[in-house]
Amino acid sequence: MNHKLHEQALDIVTASLTAVLPDRAVQRALERFTPGPGRTLLVAAGKAAWQMAHAAVAVLGRVDGGLVVTKYGHVRGSIPGVVCCEAGHPVPDENGFAATERALELVRNLTADDTVLFLLSGGGSALLEKPLLPAAELQDITRQLLASGADIVEINCIRKRLSGVKGGRFAQACAPAQVYSIILSDIVGDPLDMIASGPAYPDSSTCAQARAIAARYGLRLSPLARELLDRETPKTLDNVTTRVTGSVRELCAAAAAQCRTLGYETVLLTDCLNCEAREAGRFLASVLRTHAGSGRRLAFVAGGETVVHLTGNGLGGRNQELALGAAVGLQGLENAAVFSVGSDGTDGPTDAAGGYVDGSTLQALRQKGLDPVTVLRQNDAYHALRAVDGLLITGPTGTNVNDVAVALLDE
Structure with a gap:
């Protein structure tokens, strides 16, 4: 392993994640918040829900009741006046269903004088x-979608039609109370009706689109599920104000700034990355190979959300697959590295935020009897990277604004 590049990768990851923690972002959004004369209730859902709720209560001083539902291991302590729940992600579970019922009970029978502060981040589709x-x-159906290679917009188009809270239905449940929604975006382009499947935003997708997605990926659906795909979702809501605060653009900008601090000429390739994870890795490796021998210290940054098409039963996530996908292309480049992380700190169903590879990784894998092509076919990037110290582990970060990948050439 190139220890210098590995240490620089850790520096870049730390600086990037620090820049997109939700505390300041929530504070900015609350500068325009004016609650009604009645009760102020708080509901937070997503991987960053605890951090967002903690920041909001610190600003407001108190709320008249609240509920947080976030991923297992993401609650960091108590919040005054707020019940904190943990539940399953990316596949919803009974704890999430129970927490959602508590949230709906909290907002039942509100008046026009009441206000619901709704804090939403990525992961909310499974958790709420x-x-x-x-x-x-x-x-x-959730497992089928996650394994199909469908992108997050396609997945959420289906999920919101099978849910009593998605696609604007949570905001309907709050009416006539006003809903002030603060969103930490984890989807490229910030489509408000798709982030966490848009519980408090009018749905722009159609039944025809949902049916086409189900057909495209060959989803196995019961007659009831097919009937639900034909039920239209709310297209207008008159009780919601929405503020987006924090996105993958800020994550990429922070990564690029730290690369420059470390002395690299830095290029932001895209903040709209949307392709197969392993192909993104191969592309970044090819970019480094093109510039190898130039004598320049170069960094290339790409943010967004790649997809994984499951063909095996291994363990990993899209950022680990991206990194491992770059390993073959980096072979022999002693001063080159590619790494990728999810800003929430949990890549797929693993304890790793992502993965790191450099020009020595392929040889190290082969010495362990591991072939990257076979590993990727088995979707087992986690165990392969762990074998060569290639996992990047941050723990839950308290934020969720998508992924960032960086390619470094240190000449």
Whole structure:
């Protein structure tokens, strides 16, 4: 391993994540918040829900009741006046269903004088859920979608039609109270109706689109599920104000700034990355190979959200697959590295935020009897990278604004 590049990768990751922590972002959004004369309630959902709620209560001083539902291991302590719940992600579970019922009970029978401060971040699609069909079937459909290679917009187009809170239905449940929604975006382009499946935003997708997605990926659906795909979602909401605060653009800008601080000429390739994870890795490796021998210290930054098409039963996430996908292309480049992390600190169903490879990784894998092509076919990037000290582990970060990948050439 190139220890210098590895240490620089850790520096870049730390600086990037620090820049997009939700505390300041929530504070900025609350500068325009004026609650009504009645009660002020707080509901937060997503991987960054605890951090967002903690910051909001610190600004407001108190709320008249609240609920947080976030991923297992993401609650960091108590918040005055707020019940904190943990639940399953990316597949919803009974704890998430129960927490959602508590949230709906909290906002039931509100008046026009009441206000719901709704804090939303990525992961909310799984964590805030009221199934309109048997829970086991919803979980099965979620697994099918996650394994299909569908992108997050396609996945959420289906999920919001199978839910009693997605696609604007949570805001409907709060009416006539006003909903002030603060969103930490984890989807490229910040489509408000798709972030966490848009519980408090009018749905722009159509039943025809949902049916086409189901057909495109060959989803196995019951008659009830197919009927739900034909039920239209709310297209207008008159009780919601929305503020987006924090996105992948800020994550990429912070990564690029730290690369420059370390002395690299830096190029932001895109903050709209959307392709197969391993192909993104191969592309970044090819960019470094093109410039190898130039005598320049170069950094290339790419942010967004790649996808993984499951063909095996291994363990990993899209950032680990991206990194491992770059390993072959970096072979022999002693001063080159590619790394990728998810800003929430948990890449797929693992304890790693992402992965790191450099010009020595392929040889190290082969010495362990591991072939990257076979590993990727098995979707087992986690175990392969762990074997060569290539995992990047941050722990839960308290934020979630998508992923960032960096390619470094240190000549």
